[in-house]
Amino acid sequence: AQSVTQLDSHVSVSEGTPVLLRCNYSSSYSPSLFWYVQHPNKGLQLLLKYTSAATLVKGINGFEAEFKKSETSFHLTKPSAHMSDAAEYFCVVSDPNSGGYQKVTFGTGTKLQVIP
Amino acid sequence: EAGVTQFPSHSVIEKGQTVTLRCDPISGHDNLYWYRRVMGKEIKFLLHFVKESKQDESGMPNNRFLAERTGGTYSTLKVQPAELEDSGVYFCASSQGARNPYNEQFFGPGTRLTVL
Numbered sequence: 310a311q312s313v314t315q316l317d318s319h320v321s322v323s324e325g326t327p328v329l330l331r332c333n334y335s336s337s338y339s340p341s342l343f344w345y346v347q348h349p350n351k352g353l354q355l356l357l358k359y360t361s362a363a364t365l366v367k368g369i370n371g372f373e374a375e376f377k378k379s380e381t382s383f384h385l386t387k388p389s390a391h392m393s394d395a396a397e398y399f400c401v402v403s404d405p406n407s408g409g410y411q412k413v414t415f416g417t418g419t420k421l422q423v424i425p
Numbered sequence: 426e427a428g429v430t431q432f433p434s435h436s437v438i439e440k441g442q443t444v445t446l447r448c449d450p451i452s453g454h455d456n457l458y459w460y461r462r463v464m465g466k467e468i469k470f471l472l473h474f475v476k477e478s479k480q481d482e483s484g485m486p487n488n489r490f491l492a493e494r495t496g497g498t499y500s501t502l503k504v505q506p507a508e509l510e511d512s513g514v515y516f517c518a519s520s521q522g523a524r525n526p527y528n529e530q531f532f533g534p535g536t537r538l539t540v541l
Contacts (some may be wrong), residue, residue, distance in 0.1 A: 341527045352429065353516070353532035360527040399468065403527070410456070410480055411520070411528055415468040 311336045311402050315416035323424045328372075328387040330419045332400030335381060342383045343401040344374055347418075353399065359383060370394070395423045427451070429533035431517050437539045443505040446536045450499070450519030457500050458520075458530060459492060463513040471515075474500060475522075507540045514538070 316331040334340060341360050345353040357368025364376045370393075374385045383400060400416040430449045438444050450457045459471040471490070472482040476497035485492070489508070494500040504511055514537050518530040 343529075345532070350534065352534040353518075355529050355531075358527065358529065410473065410475070411525065411530075412481070413458075413470060413530065415460075417467040 311338075311340065311404050311412070311414045313400050313402050313414055313416035315398075315400050315419050317419050318417065319420045319422065321422040321424060322390045324392055325389050328385070328390045328394065328421065330385040330398050330400075330421065332374075332383045332385065332416060333381050334383060334400070334402045336402055336404055338404045341403045342374075342376060343403065344368065344372070344383075344385050345399045345401060346396045347399065348396045356385070356398075390421075390423045392423050392425065395421055397421070429517055429519050429531050431515075431533040431536050433536060434534065435537045435539075437541065438507055439541050440509055441506045443503065444507055444538060446502045446504075446515050446517075446538070448500045448502070448517030448533060450517070451531055453521070454519035454531070455497070455522035456520040456528070456530075457494060458518040459500070459502055460516040460518065461513050462516065462535075463510070468516065471502075504538075507538075509540050512538055512540045 312335045314333045343358045344356040347353045357366045359366050359376045367373045372387045397418045397420045399418050403413045432447045457474040460468050462468045470484040473480045474494045477494050491503045514535040516535045517533045520528040520530045
């Protein structure tokens with residue numbers, strides 16, 4: 310069985326300071342991992358994904374995440390927060406199901422507040 | 426290219442009534458997923474279509490929920506009769522074909538269902 314834990318339900322940072330959103334996962338396989346972002350009244354948008362290639366993954370809008378197998382973590386970071394980064398972020402783990410199709414499990418989400 | 430669309434964006438109904446949610450996936454995407462987020466909880470998988478067939482419906486909460494995807498294009502999710510605990514945001518997502526855990530799922534904006 311797979312699971313995802315997002316350690317912080319809310320994170321508040323000042324504009325221009327670094328962002329760290331934490332995610333730990335559990336999986337029986339070598340999982341693929343994703344970060345999605347949801348802005349108010351919008352659908353979820355893919356920020357980045359890990360697919361067993363490079364462990365440091367770069368995504369859109371300056372975000373990146375590092376896959377650390379030994380720590381079962383996939384934390385999301387950004388060097389400098391922008392006001393437009395205020396949103397809710399979801400860490401997602403994907404394993405193949407019994408039919409070989411994608412089976413996705415979401416974390417509970419982290420709301421990022423950016424203070425001017 | 427149009428993204429995943431969902432209709433309606435909001436629905437307010439009374440307990441015992443019926444509601445039908447619609448999802449139009451990205452053209453050509455064989456995989457269609459339904460998810461639900463109840464207030465304060467994580468986004469949970471409901472079911473997965475591959476074309477018109479239900480590949481996995483293990484997340485459907487009970488037999489008050491009926492999903493269809495006639496012709497393998499758009500999908501509907503009907504709740505009949507609706508109960509208070511059905512309130513939440515219902516997301517639809519689609520992805521391209523093939524059994525691939527790395528596939529990005531493209532999400533719609535969701536339908537916010539409120540049952541009074």
